Amino acid sequence: MADIINLLPDNIANQIAAGEVIQRPASAVKELLENAVDAGATEIQLIIRDAGKELVQVIDNGKGMSETDARMSFERHATSKIQTIEDLFRIRTMGFRGEALASIAAVSQVELKTRLRGTDLGTYIEIDNSAVRKQEPCQTAEGTSIAMKNLFFNVPARRNFLKSNAAEMRHIVDEFIRVAMAFPQVQFTLNNNNTQLFYLEKGSLKQRIISILGQHYNARLVSVKETTDYMDVNGFVGKPETAKKTRGDQFFFVNNRFIKSPYLHHAIMNAFAEMIPADSYPLYVLFIDLDPEHIDINVHPTKQEIKFDDDKVMYAFVQSAVKHALAQFSITPTLDFELDPGIQQLDAINKPFTEQQQTQSASGSLYKTFTQANQAHVIDNSSNLKHWKDLYDIGKSDSFSTSRPAADTGRSSVSSPLYNEEPVPDATPRTSSFSASSSLIDERWQDTTIDQKVPVQVHQRYILSQIKSGFILIDQQAAHERILYERYQRALLDSPVPVQQNLFPQTLPLLPADAALISEMLPDLLVLGYDLEPFGNNTFVVRGTPADIQSGNEQASIEGLLEQFKNFSNDLKVNRREQLVRSMARNNAIPAGKSLTTREMQNVIDELFACAMPTSSPGGKYTYISFKLSDLAKMFG
Template identity: 75%
Template sequence: MLPDNIANQIAAGEVIQRPASAVKELLENAVDAGATEIQLFIKDAGKELVQVIDNGSGMSETDARMCFERHATSKIQSIDDLFHIRTMGFRGEALASIAAVSQVELKSRMHTEEIGTFIEIDNSFVKRQEPCQTAVGTSIAMKNLFFNVPARRNFLKSNAAEMRHIVDEFIRVALAFPHLQFSLNSNGQQMFHLEKGSLKQRVIAILGQHYNSKLVTVKESTDYMNINGFVGKPETAKKTRGDQFFFVNNRFIKSGYLHHAVMNAFAEMIPAENYPLYVLFIDLDPAHIDINVHPTKQEIKFDDEKILYAFVQSAIKHALAQFSVTPALDFELDPGIQQLDAVTQPFTEQKKAQSANTSIYKTFMHANQAHVIDQASNLRHWKDLYEGPPAPEKPTHAHTETASVIDERWQEAATDHKVPVQVHQQFILSQIKSGFILVDQRAAHERILYERYQRALAEKPMATQQSLFPQTLELLPADAIIISEMLPDLQALGYDLEPFGQHTFVVRGTPADIQTGNEQASIEGLLEQFKHFSNELKLSRREKLVRSMARNNAIPPGRSLDTREMQNIIDELFACSTPNVSPGGRFTFISFKLNDLERMFERGA
């Protein structure tokens, strides 16, 4: 049988993955304790210290000792309690896991007691327990995370990256409980001080004062569930994620399904690649959900997701129309908005059959996906070209799919001047001696920019285009940390940025190839792409930055190109060291050989 301390370390691997995991658990315990003031102290991005001090109910001497035992919790008394959970924590794993991978000091006192309890734990073993003088409530300090598991400590990311995760967890808990006071101090500096107030005041305090007049209230109630909160007006939508929050029974959750419902509600009001702000709280009977499906409790199951989808989408559409944010909407076309029958009435077998014909249901059915290609057709690669221009009589540009002969054949054809053709504003068709090539304009431009930015970081910094009127850029706290960490590399890539107060930067210049006046969108897009690459653990920070810049600034599908722009893309692509694929591994072009075309049209028969 495993010793308790080793068993705890194994269990801790699921619960405490990084300092932010401990922050979440300790803040939620403070909320469950009935605290009205909660302070969070961080040192060295949580690697040296995570401390939470609250003025909650405190613990008796017995409870203070028992709380570090595995599955010791006072929040569950019977099996039925598992299906009616209203507290944030309930499994009794958090403190045992924290004590297994760090050095812990706890002080706690109940208001009925004159003296409190002090406990010191090291690697799950109690080193000291004694009475102490302390304020009512609990102070718990987690020091030297993973000191006894050095391999796991080595997997922690940079301080800036770990601090971003901590700020994310802090914001999620603070948004869920606006009636409580929260503060966050990092390395002796105060990052947040959030007074008690309304949800709107809390949203503005965290996300920025500029949202004060740009929030739309969402509020709908039925017998099955309630929803309240805010969405941002369409003009506040950004290219970066980060302003999206879903809470179910005050618990932050991640749900791509419900996010899709919000995006559908904003359809045709914001660009497809933008994300609206939303802070939405769904309240329903805990019997309808299962939150015990993931160690972090951020992923939950609903007994009927379709009802939630329709309810969320309808409530947001209703709110946007009510506040005259959108053009007049014909609610008669959508019975889900008009009467909310799917929510207010039982979901019978007859209604299930009816729902199969709705657009919501069809959207998620394979046969109705617009992007599904007819796999039975052997000629599917040629469908996009059937309206293209007829093949010229004499191919002149030379190229084959073999990288080693690309440059030789391309130079051989450089004296000819055949005009490339754009196909559906996505591809560039150009002749070569053996047939023709079809270039993906975005993938090709991404490869060109990627190698250009790599050279800028390794050899010569890029030119900066100074802005006539510098812009002030206010970011989310987590995004501000990302930008601060990347400032030296951003300057080498042509950005002229300076910190300007908390979470704010002044943009004085951008790379010369970025259109003037597009500074904010450029940086927001860069941030979004950087977050996209954040899960690629094998990539260095610089590599993520270069790939993000290339993807963000590449020519998008749907943009018309003139002849010179198309020729430049072709010429620059084949001057690259690796012209065949984009940085992400997609083909930049496909070769079509003349003899294959002749066979296809049975010319040889």
């Protein structure tokens, strides 16, 4: 029998290895930026064309490479970071495995210019599909310039799997931001199609956060700083009011390397428990510094997932550090007594506290209770509180809850009047708000016919509506999301959403990445009712919005739409129009917690059952659940 196992040719092996490292243009951006940082650069430029498909170029002023090193850098597993096996457990650099440039050269055409500091001439190398086409001396600035052109030109099947330019550009910006955030002492610039998206000056971490995420965070950051013998944690978290419904502003760095850790994210969420809604995500930029021997960063091709030797210690320390920061700094609104004119007019502010008044106050029982040691729990029986039993008796007689013996059915009695089907003898007339509201509901239902019951809102989240066979319970947010989704789908096909022109057009400043994203969506946004016009410098003029957007909420609506779109573009493998429609539907849907009038509830019911698919929201969530009378009868025995 013939042998069947053969060694793969180098070019095939290189492409397989490249598939682990270079999955899209953003992967190359990450590797090239990290190499520039490792080279000691203080100024780094990233140049992008056609969302990285045509060109990804990184220019740095680092130490550069010699002629031999420049050639060796493209060999597989060639690195200056690792000499012995022990070095693998003391890694402080960003790159170390030596597969980045070899992988890039396997799937693209590469041009490298580099000059070692202190030398007169540099080196130019041209590589095509892992093969060196040209190598010669050249004149170039100190540092390194590496250009990756025509990504996946030799693997067209993989090129076809790339997403739209907007989606790929978003991934590139994400990688750029992660590296730039980790090294605020380095100047970074990003140019896309000859337009500058970012110019980040050297500065402090706080300045870097604000320049990337926006000026509105300037007064909304809380400093985190804890130091122990085992590890250090420092950085910033956002105040609770900065929490968003979508992810994106969460950054963990371990020894200056960006990582993804759902485990540590859970620790942050626990620290913010009861300060933010359960479905919101707080902003945080946290740097963890510890001995490299306590972590393993070589467990994932992109090095974004690492292992700690003691996860529980990390969890507890991060959680306590954030809790301590939130407790140490004022994160709740404070009363400003100097600015409130109403408070200034109070007698306690205007009139002096005389010695006679001080003596009278000090002799009172209340003063003594709070000033004498160990007396905070004492009740003064000499005060009017000795009649507290009389107050209890009065409240008892007025209570809406009247107990009565349980019927001999094996079930306990229910004292609320909503459940008493027959009058209780000698019961006191009930005037509480509980029984009043229940009687209003009863009247409202009695005034309608059997088949046309008035809908009722339950906890400002659900709509209860009676049908012949029982009743249905509608999730108002999911139902309205389905309604809007189908409305916007029709708009894209043949029925554009009416635009309500603003009397006074507003300017909308955006972050560079968001401005690039929204620029590509302008035609579709116009069909969906948003009339936006570029105004230069990452700013747009809002001339009109959909007619159902409340006046004054135009900016919040567009910003919310962007957040939803970015969330969908990461999670759903659908085209850009579908992402946009789903984003708009979710962003503009009636939120849980909003009170609805009877007419509004009835409109939701009518429009939901006029939909082509009324049973679920675009995301697959049930819009309503039906309850049959026969099922209810079984539930009640």
